[in-house]
Amino acid sequence: DQQVKQNSPSLSVQEGRISILNCDYTNSMFDYFLWYKKYPAEGPTFLISISSIKDKNEDGRFTVFLNKSAKHLSLHIVPSQPGDSAVYFCAAPTYSGGGADGLTFGKGTHLIIQP
Amino acid sequence: GAGVSQSPSNKVTEKGKDVELRCDPISGHTALYWYRQSLGQGLEFLIYFQGNSAPDKSGLPSDRFSAERTGGSVSTLTIQRTQQEDSAVYLCASSLGGVGYGYTFGSGTRLTVV
Numbered sequence: 645d646q647q648v649k650q651n652s653p654s655l656s657v658q659e660g661r662i663s664i665l666n667c668d669y670t671n672s673m674f675d676y677f678l679w680y681k682k683y684p685a686e687g688p689t690f691l692i693s694i695s696s697i698k699d700k701n702e703d704g705r706f707t708v709f710l711n712k713s714a715k716h717l718s719l720h721i722v723p724s725q726p727g728d729s730a731v732y733f734c735a736a737p738t739y740s741g742g743g744a745d746g747l748t749f750g751k752g753t754h755l756i757i758q759p
Numbered sequence: 760g761a762g763v764s765q766s767p768s769n770k771v772t773e774k775g776k777d778v779e780l781r782c783d784p785i786s787g788h789t790a791l792y793w794y795r796q797s798l799g800q801g802l803e804f805l806i807y808f809q810g811n812s813a814p815d816k817s818g819l820p821s822d823r824f825s826a827e828r829t830g831g832s833v834s835t836l837t838i839q840r841t842q843q844e845d846s847a848v849y850l851c852a853s854s855l856g857g858v859g860y861g862y863t864f865g866s867g868t869r870l871t872v873v
Contacts (some may be wrong), residue, residue, distance in 0.1 A: 650801075660780055678862075687763070687850055687864030688802070731804060746815065748861070751801035 647671045650734055650750035663721040665753050667734030670715065674736040678747065679708060679719050680719050682731045691732070692719070721755075729757045761785075763865035765851050770833045772841055780836040780868045784853030788863075790853075791834050793826060796849040796867075805849075808834060809856070841872045 649668045657663045667677075675696040680688035694701040694708045694717065701708050707720045721728055731754050735747040760771070764783040772778050784791050793805040804818040808828045823841075828834040838845055848867040 648801075680848035685866065686779075687852070687866050689864070690862060735802075738804070746804040746807050746818070747802075748804065749794075751799075 646750075647674075648734055648736055648748050648750040650732075650753050652753050653751070654754040654756065656756045656758055657724050659726060660723045663719075663724045663728065663755055663757070665719040665721075665732050665734075665755065667719075667750055668715060668716045669717075669734075669736060671736070672715065676737055677708070677710065677717055678735045678737075680733040680735060680749075681704075682733065682752070688733055724755075724757045726757050726759065729755060730757070763851055763853050765849075765865035765868050767859045767868060768866065769871075771873060774843060774872055775840055777837065777839045777849065778836075778870065780849050780870070782834045782836070782851030782853075782865060784833075784834070784851070785830065785863055788853035788855055789831065790854045790856050791828060792852045792862075793834070793836050794850045794852065795847040797844075800835050802850065805836070830842055838870075841870075846870055846872045859870045 647670050673753045678693040679691040681691045682688040689691050692703050692706050694710050699710050705721055731752040733752045734750040738746050738748050761871045766781045791808040794802045796802050806813055806826050807815050810831050811828050823839045826836045848869050850864055850867045852862050854862045
């Protein structure tokens with residue numbers, strides 16, 4: 645059962661426009677969400693996060709929106725730049741009795757910024 | 760080191776052979792995680808270490824997979840009797856204990872079983 649879903653395997657956006665990457669989750673216990681960015685042959689790097697007590701978090705060109713009632717979050721990139729071309733993963737922490745013991749990732753969305 | 764180091768970066772092995780993948784985390788990071796990414800799939804959680812102990816091994820796909828961590832530092836992931844479905848990129852990450860921005864990934868080991 646996939647608890648974090650990214651239903652768009654790829655997205656193509658023109659340079660300078662807004663990129664919107666979507667993520668849905670099924671586990672209402674998730675209380676923190678992260679976005680990671682991955683270039684080919686490199687490990688994922690942390691991009692931005694949001695706590696479930698907020699509905700928006702902004703960092704420069706990147707904004708993450710959280711809609712808890714819909715169990716949906718989205719990452720907005722404005723304006724999109726060629727260097728933004730990468731695979732973006734949505735993730736949420738999973739917890740055991742001992743604390744957070746890993747992240748559950750979506751399958752990723754490959755963002756392609758076209759000149 | 761400055762980042763999480765994984766070796767080898769690429770490994771091609773014959774079906775049935777054993778392989779050992781190594782992860783050298785950021786110095787001082789107590790938590791260490793192994794993930795794998797198969798073709799067209801997301802990141803699959805394998806195992807998590809807090810210090811030298813592994814509270815959660817439930818993500819290991821089969822008993823052919825094992826991992827250990829010594830001295831609270833280097834970790835090795837061992838796959839015995841490799842199968843073609845084991846082909847994937849194996850990623851290691853370390854953190855100070857939280858899963859937020861302190862979670863740093865290595866570049867991964869691309870394993871190909873032929």
